[in-house]
Amino acid sequence: MKKSRPWIIWLVVAATIAYILAPLSQRDTRGGFAMQKLGRLPVLLNGRIKPLDTVARNSLLIIHGKQTLAIEHGELTPIEWLAEVMMKSGEADRRKIFVVRSLETRAALGRSPETAKSSSILAAFGLLPDPNKYWSFLELTPHLQEIEQQAELAQKVEAQLRSPFQRDIIKLFERLTLYHRLENSLEVAGTEDFKAQVDDLLNNIRPAPVPMNSGITAEALQSLDFLSETGYFFPIPPVPPNDDALQWRKMGESVLQFITAGNMHPAVPAWATLASAYAAHDPATFNTAVESYSSWLQQHFPVRVWKAKVESVFNQLQPFYSAMVIYVLIFILACASWLVWPQTLGRYAFVLLVxxxxxxxxxLITRMYLEGRPPVTNLYSSAVFIGWGAVLLGIFLERFFRNGIGSATAAIIGFITLLIAHHLSMDGDTMEMMRAVLDTNGWLATHVVMVTLGYASTFLAGFLALTYIVRGAFTPSLDRETAKSLSRMVYGIVCFATLFSFVGTILGGIWADQSWGRFWGWDPKENGAALIVLWNAxxxxxxxxxxxxxxxxxxxxVFGNVVTSWSWFGVNMLGIGLHSYGFMDSAFPWLIAFGLSQVAFMLIGVLPPHLWRSQLEATRSTPVREMANAPA
Structure with a gap:
């Protein structure tokens, strides 16, 4: 192939950027409603102010397992679905969104369909199986009490000992509870005209310290109490100029405050107008209300509005998902460069990698800005950062050696870690608030970053070693020069891994001494960190x-991959120690499978040299006196 022209590389870069930015061209205007602007309105949830779009995405992901909802004619975006749940609950209740994973698959193991049916969650409540396993809130409503009872019984069993039925029933109950709270966040589900109710309060209520003296009916007061207790998020900001995140209120709380103290918060009628306009299918009024409320927020809370907009755009772009997809293409190009057109394909792979x-x-930087925290705050962010660190080191390797190996290994680690992060995000908000003990000083931030870079370096060394074994055992492409380059790469990266892991572990001990009064406590996570240092040494x-x-x-x-994966994920599943994040039944089999796969590659690595294909090719093409110099 002729030498690649610069314009082709720039064309590849332009196409990649176009793919990444493509989601920004999408507009949520179903029925003429300005859904994108609605999604950018800030609310408070779980101690963090975030756009309503984030609430919608995380909620739909938890309940439905996806961030879109397929309907008869197209699909609903997360914010469209949430708007329907909050403002048109009657229609939302008919959507088949709840995933019910029954045990009917046991029929494939020799049990009759009737027996499998009797062991499923659906059969337990008299429901017939649906081929898609999706059910609506309306269909499940008659069985809510029994589902709750079964979930309470299942929760009394330790997580590691729960049966598939018990795990599924707990998840189903949690999803139903979340849905119920969402549809009662702005108004009581089923309310026909919330704005009329708010206007009635403004015109007829005489605020009084004792609510019953204000003229409000007992039924209305009970509804407001219900909204205060049940609502999922806090849509009402503090009264300007106060900007304290702790002063955000639920809808019911804010209305009750008006009844007892007067001064209706301007956000209450704004949200009420939105709800009534959407229920009446009045996009003009809805859009005007969104614009007016957004302007009011911009005037009084500009920083909150800006960060909500940034997070909404971040959600829309999904940079980690885009990067994960492109890493696959980079890996393919880099591997192909070992077979044909090494300079051209290798250059394309490297440019795409950068x-x-x-x-x-x-x-990564956007997450840090939104959280106001270091890059690693939880298991999700550690996966993102490990991939980032491995790719950075891979870029340096490729820049120095220029043989496609740095690009290939960086791409595959980037893909795997972002895939892990993608599955970890299924639990909801990945920008959760840190525990107080973890939000103390710079020692912890530095410790976590250094240890995570140690993970990334050790994984990179392990995957470079896998490249050596795979190319040597299964292909003739591992020549003497390539083997020597890989050896130098692995050795250098292991040196980095030892340094990062050791320094990070020491910094963790310093932080632990300041926070808990002891430098080392033989906690499983601490032991895991020490294992990485010792193994690299x-x-x-x-x-x-x-x-x-x-x-x-x-x-x-390669065995370093086993040690690191156990230290990163495995110790979290033990259920003991200060670093235990809970048993993840879905992750445990994958962790075991990964460990066994690495052992299998190690066994291949110790096979006699004459069984390796690269050695066979060297035997055929190399004089006897030169065979001693072939890769061994």
């Missing part, structure tokens, strides 16, 4: 002492 790394970095000493050569170094580096 562009995708920028996207990955922008997503063992690799270096084995290499320095001549105990292992190229293949031995690679096999030991």
């Amino acid at each position: 562009v995708t790394f920028v996207v990955h970095s922008v997503g 063992i690799i270096l000493h084995a290499r320095w002492g001549g105990l292992v050569r190229q293949r031995g170094l690679m096999v030991m580096a």
Whole structure:
């Protein structure tokens, strides 16, 4: 192939950027309603002010397992679905959104369909199986009491010991509870004209310290109490100029405050107008109300509005998902460069890797800005950061060696870690508030970042070693020069991993001493961090002492993947220690499978050299006196 022209590379870059920015061209204007502006309105939930769009996306993801809802003619975006839930609950209740994962698959293992049916969640409540396993709130409503009773019984069982039925019934109950709270966040579900009710209060209520003396009916007062207790998020900001996040109120609380103290908050009639206009299918009034309320918020809370807009755009772009997809393309191009057109495809892969790394970095920096925290605050962000660190190191490797290996390994680690992050996001908001003990000083932030970079470096060394084994055992492409380059890469990255892991572990001890009064407590997570340091040190000493050569170094580096994955994920599942984040039944089999796969590659790595395909090719093409120099 002829030497690549610069304009082709720029065309590839332009196409990549166009793919990343494409979601911004989408507009949520179903029925003429300005849904995008609605989604950018800030609300308070779980201690963090966020756009309504984030609430919608996370809620739909938890309830439905997806961030879109397929309907008869197209699909609903998250904010369109949430608007319907809050303002047209009658229609929303008919949407089949609840995922019910029954045990009917046991029929495939030799049980009759009737037996499988009797063991399913649906059969427990007299419901017939649906081929799509999706059910509406209206269909499940008659069985809510029994579902709650079964969930309470299941919650008494330890997480590790719960049956599939018990896990599913708990999840179903949690989803139903979330849905119920969402549809009672602005108005009591089923309200026909919330604005008329608010106007009636403004015109006829005489505020009094004792609500019953204000002229409000007992039924209306009970409804407001219900809204105060049941509402999911806090849509009413504090009274300007107060900007305290703790002063946000639920709708029911704010109306009750007017009844007892007077001065109706301007956000209450604004939300009421939105709800009534949407229910009456009046887009003109709805859009005017959204614009008016947005302007009021911009005037009094400009920083909150700006951050809500940034987060809404961040949600729309989904930079980590885009990066995950492009990493696959980069991996394919880099691997193809080992077979044909090495310079051209290798250059395309590297340029795409740099562009995708920028996207990955922008997503990471945006999260840091929105949270006001270091890059690693929970398990989700650790997955994002591990991928980012591995890709950064891979870029340096590729820039130095220019053989496609740095691009390929960086891309595959970037893809896997972002895929892990994607599945971790299924639990809801990934920008959760940090616990007080974790939000203390700079020692912790530095410790977590350094340890996570240690994870990234160790994984990169392990995947470089996997490249050596796969290319050596299954392809003829592992020549002497490539083997030497891979050996140098692995050795250098292990040195980095040892440094990052050791410094990070020491910093963690300093923070623990300041926070808990002890430097080391033999906590499983602490032991895991020490294992990574020790294993990387063992690799270096084995290499320095001549105990292992190229293949031995690679096999030991692959085992580093096992050590790191256990230290990163495994110790969280033990259910003990200060770093236990809960047993994740869905992740445990994958962790075991990953560990076994690495052991399998290690066994391949220690096979006699003559069984490797690269060694066979070297035997056919290399004189006997040169065979001793072939990769060993």
